[in-house]
Amino acid sequence: MAVDLPDVVVVDTCVLISNILRRMLLRLAQQGCFRLAWSAIIGDEWRRNAGRLWDVAAAEMQTQWDALQHEFPDADQGDIEPFKNGLLRSDPKDWHVIAAARAARAKAPSAAVAILTRNIKDFNRSELRGLGLTLYDPDQFLLQCWLQHAGPVLAALACIPADLREAGRADEPIVEILRRERLFRLSKASAPAIGCAA
Numbered sequence: 043m044a045v046d047l048p049d050v051v052v053v054d055t056c057v058l059i060s061n062i063l064r065r066m067l068l069r070l071a072q073q074g075c076f077r078l079a080w081s082a083i084i085g086d087e088w089r090r091n092a093g094r095l096w097d098v099a100a101a102e103m104q105t106q107w108d109a110l111q112h113e114f115p116d117a118d119q120g121d122i123e124p125f126k127n128g129l130l131r132s133d134p135k136d137w138h139v140i141a142a143a144r145a146a147r148a149k150a151p152s153a154a155v156a157i158l159t160r161n162i163k164d165f166n167r168s169e170l171r172g173l174g175l176t177l178y179d180p181d182q183f184l185l186q187c188w189l190q191h192a193g194p195v196l197a198a199l200a201c202i203p204a205d206l207r208e209a210g211r212a213d214e215p216i217v218e219i220l221r222r223e224r225l226f227r228l229s230k231a232s233a234p235a236i237g238c239a240a
Contacts, residue, residue: 047190048176050150051183052079052143054159055087059095062223063180065205066198071114073194075187078117081142119145131166140165143175158183185227196235
């Protein structure tokens with residue numbers, strides 16, 4: 043049985059740091075498939091880690107983050123420290139991600155809120171369920187997006203070659219890019235629509 047997408051998705055730093063994933067998620071959020079959420083801590087981690095990986099100056103990373111904040115003004119959850127209270131079973135270094143999700147729920151109690159991360163093992167599913175939160179890895183989440191919003195996902199996939207060219211990288215088959223990003227289920231599901239063999 044299909045599971046509805048969450049209304050609000052807290053995107054962990056490890057997901058934002060992938061240019062492919064980040065741009066896909068931004069485009070899907072722009073299309074109204076879900077609302078994005080993050081915290082100042084996630085922003086700090088992204089600017090620091092992405093700047094180091096890409097050898098980009100801190101000022102430029104700040105400019106990019108400011109642009110995201112401007113485009114998604116409701117994404118930043120503000121002071122999340124109180125929402126760390128009572129957390130026990132997940133990895134303490136990821137409490138700030140859970141706290142951001144709890145803050146999002148507090149702002150919109152009727153909204154379904156999820157955490158999107160590659161570091162699934164660091165989050166205790168039982169603890170999250172008790173808080174009314176769900177947990178996704180990127181492949182699982184984007185497959186669900188495909189099942190419910192194939193048009194916007196296909197449009198986001200179609201933008202990948204231009205993104206690569208803008209970054210000075212050679213064109214590659216989209217399916218191969220998805221596989222490199224460990225989006226195996228999305229690759230298989232979308233391959234017929236993008237004209238590639240799965």
